[in-house]
Amino acid sequence: MRFVEACCMVTKLMFPEAQDIIGIATESGRTAEGSEDALYYDARGWTEAERAEAESLQRDLNLLTQVTRVEGTEKEYPDVSPASMSRPVFNTQPIIGIPRKQPCPCGSGKKYKRCCGDDRRQRKRQRRSGLGG
Secondary structure, three states, rough: OOOHHHHHHHHHHHHHOOEEEEEEEEOOOOOOOOOOHHHHHHHOOOOOHHHHHHHHHHHOOOOOOOOOOOOOOOOOOOOOOOOOOOOOOOOOOOOOOOOOOOOOOOOOEEEEHHOOHHHHHHHHHHHHHHHOO
């Protein structure tokens, strides 16, 4: 039996509600020639014999007896948290080929002709920002 599988079995013993257990092991201080092991342990058909084996493995090998729990959240791109959505970002450049009566693709909710497609508004924005006009 591999070490990773033994750890997965002891994990099932410690967390009886777990059904899908993933075990990952790497070498500490590994070099380019190091190895990694990964194992999926399907604990849905957990038997009494497996429970007894897991108890024996934990006791005999002292597996997972002093566990420190570490929790965290890993955010993935793009950040869609409520805080990131608080300020809409509008594209102020005219877009060629958009029918003027269609919703503006900048996300403002206005028609294109009343938003980014309005040449008068573009010139006014430019004058206010000192970009000419």
